[in-house]
Amino acid sequence: KNEVEQSPQNLTAQEGEFITINCSYSVGISALHWLQQHPGGGIVSLFMLSSGKKKHGRLIATINIQEKHSSLHITASHPRDSAVYICAAYGGATNKLIFGTGTLLAVQP
Amino acid sequence: KAGVTQTPRYLIKTRGQQVTLSCSPISGHRSVSWYQQTPGQGLQFLFEYFSETQRNKGNFPGRFSGRQFSNSRSEMNVSTLELGDSALYLCASSLGSGGPYYNEQFFGPGTRLTVL
Numbered sequence: 001k002n003e004v005e006q007s008p009q010n011l012t013a014q015e016g017e018f019i020t021i022n023c024s025y026s027v028g029i030s031a032l033h034w035l036q037q038h039p040g041g042g043i044v045s046l047f048m049l050s051s052g053k054k055k056h057g058r059l060i061a062t063i064n065i066q067e068k069h070s071s072l073h074i075t076a077s078h079p080r081d082s083a084v085y086i087c088a089a090y091g092g093a094t095n096k097l098i099f100g101t102g103t104l105l106a107v108q109p
Numbered sequence: 110k111a112g113v114t115q116t117p118r119y120l121i122k123t124r125g126q127q128v129t130l131s132c133s134p135i136s137g138h139r140s141v142s143w144y145q146q147t148p149g150q151g152l153q154f155l156f157e158y159f160s161e162t163q164r165n166k167g168n169f170p171g172r173f174s175g176r177q178f179s180n181s182r183s184e185m186n187v188s189t190l191e192l193g194d195s196a197l198y199l200c201a202s203s204l205g206s207g208g209p210y211y212n213e214q215f216f217g218p219g220t221r222l223t224v225l
Contacts, residue, residue, distance in 0.1 A: 095165055096154075
């Protein structure tokens with residue numbers, strides 16, 4: 001079992017839909033990151049969370065430390081949101097940075 | 110401000126050779142991290158350097174090494190290349206001393222290495 005698991009692996013949505021991508025981890029962590037990777041490889045850092053909730057434009061990220069779970073929400077999705085979304089968990093005690101396998105999102109017009 | 114740059118962008122090598130990849134971070138960033146991305150394993154952390162010191166290393170064999178210079182530029186080296194080393198190698202830089210763990214990372218475009 002991977003230490004960081006994402007669901008779903010693939011997601012197809014219609015433009016305007018509300019999207020949720022989930023990330024669960026089995027280790028104690030100090031911080032969790034959400035990354036976006038567009039076709040062609042470029043990676044952009046979206047959020048770093050250690051507690052609570054963060055919002056940037058149409059993107060919202062939440063984390064529940066007790067339940068070892070984080071979610072990335074996209075409101076009013078748009079075709080330009082089509083990308084792979086990757087979560088990464090950092091275990092402060094272990095000093096390990098572990099990535100999830102990614103969620104491939106396709107938003108259709 | 111210029112972004113993170115990586116050279117070369119593409120590289121073809123044969124088994125047994127060695128390779129050196131270069132990364133120039135954003136000006137002022139002292140933390141540089143390296144990652145390997147493959148279709149089978151996804152993204153994996155290789156190592157992180159801060160102020161010329163390796164602070165953290167992922168679970169990779171000793172054939173993978175790196176260093177950071179006083180101007181924060183970093184290189185990674187892979188010796189005795191194997192077919193399985195074919196991958197996209199990404200570097201990222203961060204501004205604060207919290208490195209890639211507690212700070213936003215800025216990624217370079219990557220170097221696509223093919224080992225034949």
